[in-house]
Amino acid sequence: MTMTLGPFATAARQQNKSARTRARLMDAAVEVLARDGFEGASVNEIVRVADVANGTFYVHFRDKEAITVAVSARIVSDLTDQIDQAMTDLDDAIERFSFATRQFIEFAHGLPQWGWMILRCAPALRDAYQPMETHLFSDLVRGRRQGQIPQDIDAFLVDTIFAMVTAALAARLRGAAGPEAGSRVSELVLTMLKVPPERAQEVAWRPVELREIHLPVLPKVRAQRPVAPLAADAD
Amino acid sequence: MTMTLGPFATAARQQNKSARTRARLMDAAVEVLARDGFEGASVNEIVRVADVANGTFYVHFRDKEAITVAVSARIVSDLTDQIDQAMTDLDDAIERFSFATRQFIEFAHGLPQWGWMILRCAPALRDAYQPMETHLFSDLVRGRRQGQIPQDIDAFLVDTIFAMVTAALAARLRGAAGPEAGSRVSELVLTMLKVPPERAQEVAWRPVELREIHLPVLPKVRAQRPVAPLAADAD
DNA sequence: GCATTTTTTGGGATATCGTTCATTTTTGGG
DNA sequence: CCCAAAAATGAACGATATCCCAAAAAATGC
Structure with missing residues (x-):
């Protein structure tokens, strides 16, 4: 009966029963x-999967x-936080983009259910996943301001890049691509942004130390729920 | 009671009741x-939408x-046929790609339900939509052989391009992009493929006459169903 | 117009859906 | 150890799902 706990359950092991x-x-x-x-x-x-009575859900x-x-x-x-933490020492926007992309893909590949969930739910709940695009956006305008990205940045472009990265993730998850997926799509994006080809290739393929998956971020422990007569939806 | 008929029903107006x-x-x-x-x-x-008894479906x-x-x-x-027909006089692979992309997006935009259906069902039924990628693939290798595309073509790349085009279509359908969507994504793809920037821009933005939507291709009329004791699935 | 084949019909068997709620179980402080 | 608060439970509701099938309706050939 010793079920293997999922990431959330593992993180909540020390909290009260409700959590x-x-x-x-x-x-x-x-x-x-x-x-x-x-x-x-x-x-x-x-x-059924959670092994909990149906009424408990509500x-x-x-x-x-x-x-x-x-x-x-x-x-x-959790994803953006972890990737951000792993990038604190990187200033160059090009390098940041490439690293974030590679880390993101390998990350979601290490936790495939998270990856698949992102792929399948992002289209249906666009605004829930908006922060990822926003993150990407800000890194790109930084590169634009640094003068490294000749291309103008707007929502359409960010949308396109996001689609490319998620497509690469999908290929990785379904086994059609290996660990090189992140580098490949990085190089493609940078080329698309008119970054000089040698630099694009150098940055995208340079060996890099990807962080271990360390998830999820332990949630802030609250001694007791204050009120909440009925379920809270958003965290 | 004069329901407006959909594309399929319109095309089948002259056929027997079953069809x-x-x-x-x-x-x-x-x-x-x-x-x-x-x-x-x-x-x-x-x-319910078809206004038909439930048993009829089966x-x-x-x-x-x-x-x-x-x-x-x-x-x-239907889509690939129509686009192919509209391209018979185009030989240059770069121009073919750009035209096909623009035509495809404007096409699906003119028949939004078809567009949305593609966007929502392609991930779930990959092999049903494979022919579109195959089509794209062959045009790209043609360009490679013509020496116009410096980049090597493989499944990963085609996947990426397809994702870009569908993302553009999604933006177009949800109103985030206008008629320029096709040109924009064309230029981005061509740039990614290392086509010289001036040429990419010229081809992608050159005014072009898009075909009228003329759908669906009338299905071959068969006098009578030969046998088929139970429903046939694929056409 | 009649007989035969084709096609549609709609109700019924069975299963699962989301949701509520009175009841039971678990928890934790004194 | 006991008791009040918190949490989980599972039976039961009506709505809706898929799928089947005997019967009705429509189309077709003579």
Whole structure:
């Protein structure tokens, strides 16, 4: 009966029961959403995977959408935080982009359910995943200001780049591409941005130390829930 | 009671009743799939939209997946056929790519439900939409052989380009981009392929006459169904 | 107009969906 | 160890899902 705990449940091991159950529901939600997509997922399936009574779900979340955005928010913030931390010493925008892309792909590849969930839910819940694009955007305008990116940056371009990176992630997850996926797509993007080819290639393929996956960020422990007569949706 | 007929139903107006109801089911399927996605769509909803008894569905299709691949196959073949026809006089691979991309996006924009259906079902039914990538692939290797594309072509690259084009289509459909979407993404792709910038820009933005939407290709009229005791799935 | 084949119909069997809520179990402080 | 608060439970609701099939309706050939 010693179930292997998911990332959220592991992180919540030291918290009170409510938080622990909530975490198990979130891990289960990731699994189901990754497998069936947002529209195809069902609350019943989530509680089945979480090994929890159906009524328990509604103690913690209002409905399917609520748990999806809660999980998405955590995934997005955990990912961007970790990648940011791993990049504190990088200033050059080109290098930052390449590193972030590679780290992101290898990261999601190491936690495939998170990766699949992102791929399957991002189109359905665009604004929940907006922070990732925003992050990307700010790094790119930095590069523009540094004079390294000749191309003008706007929403359309960021959208395009995001699509390229997620396509690379999809290829990586389905096994069509190996660990070089991040480098390949980096180089393609940089070339597209009219970065000089030698530099694009050098930066994209330079060996780099990717961080270990260390997830999720331990949530702030709160002694007791203050009020909350009914489930809270967003974290 | 004079319902406006969808593209399939219109094309099947002159055929026997079986073909006509089948066509109405397909139009309804497009509408529902575009709105709810593959996982979220239900047979019940399709028959409701088609204004047909639920039992009728199973006379024509085995299940949801069967009708989805049938519709997808028709959409893909109709689209590629029409675009091919409009390109018969174009030899230059660069120009072909740019034209096809622009035509494709404006096309799907003129028939938004088809566009949305492609966007929402392509990830779930990759092989049904493979022909589009294959088409793209062959045009690109042609350009490679013509010496116009310095970049090597492989599945990963085609995947990436396809993702870029569909992202542009999505932006166009949701109103985030105007008619320039096709040109913009064309130029980006060509730049990525290391086509000289001036040429990329010239080809991508040169005014071009896009064909009228003329759909779907009238299906070959067959006097009578020969046998088929139970529904056929693929066309 | 009639008989035969083709096609559609709609209700029924069965399963699962989301959701609520009265009840039971677990938790933790004194 | 006991008791109040917190949390989890699972039976039960109506809605909706898929799929089947005997019967009705429509189309077709003579």
